[in-house]
Amino acid sequence: MTDQSLPAVTFRDVTRRYGPVTAVDGVNLDIAPGEFFALLGSSGSGKTTLLMLLAGFERPTEGSVLMSGTSVSDMPPHRRKIGVVFQNYALFPHLTAAENVAYPLKMRGVSRSEREERVRAALSLVNLSDRGGSYPVQMSGGQQQRVALARALVFGPDLLLMDEPLGALDRRLRDQMQQELKRIQRELGITVIYVTHDQSEAMAMADRIGVMAGGKLLQVADPVSIYEAPSNHFVARFIGECSILHVTGVDGGRGYEVVGARHSLLTPVTKPFDIVVRPESVSLHSSSNSQLDGGVAATIRDVTYLGAGWRVALQLSDGQPLLANVMRGDELAGSLAPGNSVIARWSSGAVAVLPTEGSP
Numbered sequence: 031m032t033d034q035s036l037p038a039v040t041f042r043d044v045t046r047r048y049g050p051v052t053a054v055d056g057v058n059l060d061i062a063p064g065e066f067f068a069l070l071g072s073s074g075s076g077k078t079t080l081l082m083l084l085a086g087f088e089r090p091t092e093g094s095v096l097m098s099g100t101s102v103s104d105m106p107p108h109r110r111k112i113g114v115v116f117q118n119y120a121l122f123p124h125l126t127a128a129e130n131v132a133y134p135l136k137m138r139g140v141s142r143s144e145r146e147e148r149v150r151a152a153l154s155l156v157n158l159s160d161r162g163g164s165y166p167v168q169m170s171g172g173q174q175q176r177v178a179l180a181r182a183l184v185f186g187p188d189l190l191l192m193d194e195p196l197g198a199l200d201r202r203l204r205d206q207m208q209q210e211l212k213r214i215q216r217e218l219g220i221t222v223i224y225v226t227h228d229q230s231e232a233m234a235m236a237d238r239i240g241v242m243a244g245g246k247l248l249q250v251a252d253p254v255s256i257y258e259a260p261s262n263h264f265v266a267r268f269i270g271e272c273s274i275l276h277v278t279g280v281d282g283g284r285g286y287e288v289v290g291a292r293h294s295l296l297t298p299v300t301k302p303f304d305i306v307v308r309p310e311s312v313s314l315h316s317s318s319n320s321q322l323d324g325g326v327a328a329t330i331r332d333v334t335y336l337g338a339g340w341r342v343a344l345q346l347s348d349g350q351p352l353l354a355n356v357m358r359g360d361e362l363a364g365s366l367a368p369g370n371s372v373i374a375r376w377s378s379g380a381v382a383v384l385p386t387e388g389s390p
Contacts, residue, residue: 036099038063038189038221039084044093046079046245053079055245056093063098066215066222068236070229070268076245077225081191084223086110097188110189113182117194119174121166127177128153128162134185152180155214172203179211183218190215192224196231208234229269233257241265257308259382266306266384271341273307273352276386289326289346294378302386309341311380312354314362317371325373328352333366340366344374 037060046054054076061067069077082088083095086107094101102110121130128149135145153159156176166174175195182190192211196204212235215222226232232239233253240250241264249261260266263274277286283298286305315325331351332343339357346352352374356363362372 036063037061037096038065038098039223040094040096040099041080041083042094042096044080044083044090044095046076046083046088047091052245054083054090057245057247059240059247059250061221061223063221064219066212066224066235066237068224068226068232068239069242070226070232070239071242072227072268075242077242078193079245080242081193081223081225084189085112085114085191111185111187112189112191113185113187115175115178115182115190115192115195117197119166119178121174121177121181123166126163126165127158127169127173127180130166130177131162131181131184134181138185140185148184149180152184155183155217156180156210171199172207175199175207176210179214183214183220188221190220190222192222194226195224196226197228204231211235233269239269241268243268260306260384263304263384263387266382271309271353273309273312273350274384275305275307275346275350275352277303277305279303288350289348291324291326293324293381295383296379297383299383303383304386306382306384307352307376307380309353309355311376312352313375314342314344314354314356314360315373315375316362317373319373323375325375328372328374330366330368330370330372332368339363342366344372346374 039061041057041059044054044057045052057080069080071077079088083090086102086105090103095103097110131149131152132145135148153162156179158173158176158180161169161173196207199207208231224235236253238250238252239256241248241256243264249256249265256265257269260269266272266274275288277288279299280287280292283300285292285294319325327347328344330342331345334341339355342354342356344352344354354374356366
């Protein structure tokens with residue numbers, strides 16, 4: 031039984047090197063019991079290596095990995111009571127779905143009657159009660175993914191690790207499986223650590239997200255905080271779409287100026303800073319409204335149809351790029367064309383402030 035007063039997982043000053051390459055660089059992280067935690071990063075960021083260190087398939091060069099306060103850095107994988115689901119599922123093709131799910135129980139010496147009961151429960155959990163006798167080749171990608179998930183859960187692990195598990199599925203199936211994974215995680219109350227390069231997947235599923243790059247953990251926060259208050263330029267650009275504008279601080283850091291327009295800040299800033307503006311926060315108006323409070327002159331460079339509206343790429347009069355979303359019914363919806371002049375506007379509370387790159 032795990033101690034719920036302790037973090038389910040702790041990475042303490044964890045570093046992993048492969049010769050001259052540092053894949054994980056001094057990571058410190060606590061993950062709470064029952065948390066759905068996403069490790070988010072591009073290829074080579076270190077996220078999968080961190081997962082493998084927790085699973086026991088790799089050992090840290092420095093630092094410690096703990097589960098419920100106990101170091102597992104030297105513990106073999108089979109003793110860690112961790113379920114793992116990979117992108118390729120790794121199902122045995124010569125075994126049925128039920129036999130695949132039963133395999134970890136058989137390896138643990140569980141009796142046949144108990145195996146059968148637990149396999150039935152696991153297949154029911156993933157809505158595959160009627161496919162136990164099917165072989166992997168007879169199942170869709172989504173069904174195979176469910177079998178792999180049932181196999182990872184059937185022995186009652188303390189942790190579930192998932193490495194890009196939905197990457198091989200199409201968009202519709204990914205969306206369905208995201209909902210299923212969250213349902214199962216809530217039902218079981220299990221701690222899940224989910225590795226992905228897809229920021230929308232992480233935002234949709236995770237209680238908290240850890241953004242990684244270059245082996246370092248750049249920011250850990252809940253989805254709303256990480257989107258609205260990124261810690262640096264990399265996180266801002268990696269999580270969703272945004273525009274980062276270079277501005278000039280005014281009024282002792284209580285505001286800023288961009289293209290001649292002045293805006294206030296909710297919190298004064300004393301050092302050089304940039305602002306992050308999300309496209310959904312930008313409204314566009316006719317260029318005849320040149321006196322619009324806080325409005326900046328811009329030219330439309332490109333328009334992309336999104337179904338519910340349009341993504342508009344703009345260029346401010348000082349040359350800086352800006353993105354805006356225009357929804358159906360907007361006053362400018364019928365006059366979006368490259369070369370047109372508009373006024374772009376956003377509210378004071380809609381921006382995040384970041385230190386200018388390279389500033390002390």
